[in-house]
Amino acid sequence: MLELRGITKTYPGVTALDAVSLDFSKGEVHAIAGENGAGKSTLIKILSGAIVPDAGIVRLDGLELGRVTPREAIRLGISTIYQEFNLVPSLSVAENIFFGLEPMRRGFVDKKRMHRMASRLCEDMGVELDTHARIKDLGVAYQQIVEILKAVSRDARILIMDEPTAPLTTKEIDVLFEIVDKVREKSVTIIYISHRLEEIFRICDRVSVLRDGRNVATKDISETNQQELVSFMVGRKLDEIYPSRNSSPGEEVLRVEGFRNGKLKGLSFGLRRGEILGIGGLVGAGRTELARALFGADPLVEGRILFLGRPIEIKKPQDAIRQGIGLLPEDRKQQGILLGMSIKENISFPILKDLSRLGFLRKKREKALCGELSGALNVKTPSLDQKVKNLSGGNQQKVVLAKWLGTKCDILIFDEPTRGIDVGAKQEIYSLLTKFADEGKSVIMISSEMPELIGMSDRILVMRNGSIAGVLEKDEFSQERTLMLASGISEGGEAFDGSR
Amino acid sequence: MAADSFARRLLGKYGIILVLVVLCVLFGALSPVFFSTENIINIFRQVAVVGIVAVGMTFVILTGGIDLSVGSIIGIASVFTAQLMLGGMSAFWAVLLTLAICSLFGLLNGVIVNQLFIPPLVATLATMTALRGIAFIISGGLPVFGFSNTISALGQGYLWLIPIPVIIMALTFAAGFLSLNSTRFGRYVYGVGGNEEATRLSGISVKRIKFSVYTISGFLSGLAGVVLLSRINSGQPKAGQGYEMDVITAVVIGGVSISGGEGNIVLVIAGVLIMGVLSNGMILLNIDEYVQWVVKGFVLVAAVGFDRVSQRRKLSA
Numbered sequence: 001m002l003e004l005r006g007i008t009k010t011y012p013g014v015t016a017l018d019a020v021s022l023d024f025s026k027g028e029v030h031a032i033a034g035e036n037g038a039g040k041s042t043l044i045k046i047l048s049g050a051i052v053p054d055a056g057i058v059r060l061d062g063l064e065l066g067r068v069t070p071r072e073a074i075r076l077g078i079s080t081i082y083q084e085f086n087l088v089p090s091l092s093v094a095e096n097i098f099f100g101l102e103p104m105r106r107g108f109v110d111k112k113r114m115h116r117m118a119s120r121l122c123e124d125m126g127v128e129l130d131t132h133a134r135i136k137d138l139g140v141a142y143q144q145i146v147e148i149l150k151a152v153s154r155d156a157r158i159l160i161m162d163e164p165t166a167p168l169t170t171k172e173i174d175v176l177f178e179i180v181d182k183v184r185e186k187s188v189t190i191i192y193i194s195h196r197l198e199e200i201f202r203i204c205d206r207v208s209v210l211r212d213g214r215n216v217a218t219k220d221i222s223e224t225n226q227q228e229l230v231s232f233m234v235g236r237k238l239d240e241i242y243p244s245r246n247s248s249p250g251e252e253v254l255r256v257e258g259f260r261n262g263k264l265k266g267l268s269f270g271l272r273r274g275e276i277l278g279i280g281g282l283v284g285a286g287r288t289e290l291a292r293a294l295f296g297a298d299p300l301v302e303g304r305i306l307f308l309g310r311p312i313e314i315k316k317p318q319d320a321i322r323q324g325i326g327l328l329p330e331d332r333k334q335q336g337i338l339l340g341m342s343i344k345e346n347i348s349f350p351i352l353k354d355l356s357r358l359g360f361l362r363k364k365r366e367k368a369l370c371g372e373l374s375g376a377l378n379v380k381t382p383s384l385d386q387k388v389k390n391l392s393g394g395n396q397q398k399v400v401l402a403k404w405l406g407t408k409c410d411i412l413i414f415d416e417p418t419r420g421i422d423v424g425a426k427q428e429i430y431s432l433l434t435k436f437a438d439e440g441k442s443v444i445m446i447s448s449e450m451p452e453l454i455g456m457s458d459r460i461l462v463m464r465n466g467s468i469a470g471v472l473e474k475d476e477f478s479q480e481r482t483l484m485l486a487s488g489i490s491e492g493g494e495a496f497d498g499s500r
Numbered sequence: 501m502a503a504d505s506f507a508r509r510l511l512g513k514y515g516i517i518l519v520l521v522v523l524c525v526l527f528g529a530l531s532p533v534f535f536s537t538e539n540i541i542n543i544f545r546q547v548a549v550v551g552i553v554a555v556g557m558t559f560v561i562l563t564g565g566i567d568l569s570v571g572s573i574i575g576i577a578s579v580f581t582a583q584l585m586l587g588g589m590s591a592f593w594a595v596l597l598t599l600a601i602c603s604l605f606g607l608l609n610g611v612i613v614n615q616l617f618i619p620p621l622v623a624t625l626a627t628m629t630a631l632r633g634i635a636f637i638i639s640g641g642l643p644v645f646g647f648s649n650t651i652s653a654l655g656q657g658y659l660w661l662i663p664i665p666v667i668i669m670a671l672t673f674a675a676g677f678l679s680l681n682s683t684r685f686g687r688y689v690y691g692v693g694g695n696e697e698a699t700r701l702s703g704i705s706v707k708r709i710k711f712s713v714y715t716i717s718g719f720l721s722g723l724a725g726v727v728l729l730s731r732i733n734s735g736q737p738k739a740g741q742g743y744e745m746d747v748i749t750a751v752v753i754g755g756v757s758i759s760g761g762e763g764n765i766v767l768v769i770a771g772v773l774i775m776g777v778l779s780n781g782m783i784l785l786n787i788d789e790y791v792q793w794v795v796k797g798f799v800l801v802a803a804v805g806f807d808r809v810s811q812r813r814k815l816s817a
Contacts, residue, residue: 295701297701317700317701317703318703318704318705320703321702321703322703329701334695334697334698335695335697335698336698336701337695337698338690338691338694338695338698338761340690340694340762341690341691341694345687345690349687349691349699349702349704350703350704352684352687352688353684355684356683359684359685360682360683361682361683361684361687403702
């Protein structure tokens with residue numbers, strides 16, 4: 001139904017898409033897989049009319065489309081759901097669904113009819129949702145569902161979803177997939193962009209893999225497997241993604257005692273030298289809050305920190321940094337990096353004091369040091385003066401890591417180290433972390449990805465509702481046990497929920 | 501293609517300088533005196549006060565803030581220095597004391613923003629009103645004059661051919677440039693405006709940076725007030741009224757992003773000069789003052805619009 005022929009797009013210095021040809025048929029869920037920088041985002045932007053390709057043809061139902069503008073794309077029934085939603089937080093579900101196309105009566109919005117139409121739509125799609133609820137009171141999952149309803153109400157024929165499951169919990173993903181199935185039944189073509197291979201195999205009919213701007217393969221899901229997709233994506237076989245290591249953690253360097261604040265309910269644990277301590281749990285269990293409290297980013301009501309047995313005060317990030325602790329936050333763009341600044345300026349940011357004399361920067365030294373760090377971490381860039389916003393997620397993450405390595409810290413708190421990062425960069429981050437721990441330093445790694453948690457950690461601490469649900473030693477690691485602890489299911493299979 | 505995108509980039513980055521050149525050529529063609537040495541010196545002297553304040557405003561806006569109180573601080577500086585000198589204090593000490601007081605008023609803005617969590621627009625709107633009141637109270641609502649005229653050398657003197665206020669402005673810009681481009685502090689100023697939370701999590705005291713920029717803005721407004729006083733040799737409680745708008749206009753025309761984190765102080769000089777050239781040129785052409793206001797408003801939209809459009813082009817190209 002939708003055909004792309006020889007789509008090419010070049011940016012100064014990079015070919016984002018190189019003569020890509022793809023076919024999407026009616027009513028299929030078609031996955032686009034590929035590493036960051038493979039050209040997936042460029043492809044979405046071309047389809048949604050945000051950018052114009054240098055060459056190539058787009059055909060819809062055999063008709064050649066000229067220059068597609070965003071308005072034109074919507075008129076043709078192409079809807080895109082980006083990672084950042086296009087909803088008005090203060091308006092209700094119904095008002096958002098019919099935004100700009102409200103049913104009118106005598107010049108005023110016919111609210112009754114609007115809510116009736118919205119309810120019917122929800123019913124039709126098997127969604128339970130109060131159409132009067134305001135968007136800002138809904139969770140991310142339901143906000144996304146509203147986006148989908150909005151697209152469906154506008155008779156979308158093609159629905160593009162960009163990493164839809166990234167912010168969702170396992171349960172929410174199930175709900176989303178049910179709706180995706182319903183949408184497919186309406187003969188809507190869904191273009192599904194995701195890093196998560198398991199999901200592609202769960203709901204997609206076909207998959208196309210992009211690599212370096214080229215379409216390297218299009219396969220029916222039944223004819224391929226994860227290993228093969230990964231090898232298409234990276235262009236090589238990927239046997240072992242997690243580096244093997246013989247860890248022998250040393251003495252306890254850090255001890256957390258009775259941490260308590262709005263989200264944390266009194267938790268204690270220790271961290272050993274040379275250890276990678278994984279922290280698992282469901283979204284909202286308080287993992288990020290723990291990281292922020294330990295780093296002094298959020299205040300504690302109660303609790304203390306011992307460093308090599310001595311109590312220390314961490315009231316603000318400066319204190320943590322002085323003790324040799326670094327934090328790589330979960331929300332990289334909002335908290336980790338300065339998007340408008342260069343790679344060099346980002347890396348040197350926390351250590352400018354050491355790189356200046358009487359307040360004046362020693363720019364040669366700065367350049368040399370940052371060059372060394374970014375080289376050691378293999379940041380792919382033509383120049384250190386490149387702005388960070390122009391880098392891929394993986395390279396951005398490496399810049400944040402380089403920044404903390406530059407502070408010569410001994411303890412890294414890494415919140416979701418590989419979120420939004422492609423397979424190749426993931427592997428590099430893993431081996432950097434392993435190397436860091438092998439040097440006798442320690443890592444606290446928060447992760448929602450079970451294989452990552454099990455593959456990387458020496459010990460896993462599972463959190464639930466702001467406290468520690470259990471600690472797993474290496475020989476006890478399993479996805480099932482971690483999940484059971486995280487969701488509060490006892491070994492016997494019965495559910496108990498401590499706090500509520 | 502490469503040359504085309506290069507030209508476009510240059511235009512996107514330095515388009516404001518082009519606007520300045522076009523304006524000069526236009527006024528030069530319409531008025532024979534525009535390019536005379538005397539008139540050029542005149543333009544520089546006229547923009548000196550706004551220029552000095554614009555440096556402080558650049559720091560504040562780069563952190564994502566704004567300072568509406570600059571005009572009122574100019575007024576306070578004007579009458580306070582005059583009163584001190586009228587009371588028999590030497591010009592030197594009067595100026596020093598005034599600068600200290602004005603820096604404290606700047607710091608006060610920082611305190612309100614940092615400790616009371618009031619958005620800068622509201623915080624400095626309040627101090628703008630209150631400080632103007634104080635200026636009137638100090639002077640009893642009347643101009644203050646009759647002090648010894650030793651201070652007039654500051655506003656009316658020359659070093660070779662260059663008026664002293666212009667030299668002060670040049671030094672202020674030089675200090676601002678050095679501070680923003682070559683010091684740790686400058687990097688932090690950009691950091692706070694670019695991403696406050698990331699800056700805080702990098703172990704930098706965001707509050708300290710904000711205290712500093714508002715203090716700098718207060719200090720430079722005080723300096724500008726003293727220059728203004730010495731030029732007219734009389735302390736005016738109304739001095740500097742409405743200057744905040746001229747200053748913000750100049751800084752924004754100079755391409756400093758109003759949301760913070762981006763901007764180049766060199767181009768702010770162009771912004772200041774555009775404002776000065778416009779005023780001067782239109783006066784030379786005998787254009788009605790009210791019409792001048794309309795033109796200035798139009799130029800603000802045109803200059804910033806030009807900048808924005810070329811930025812967007814650059815992005816989608």
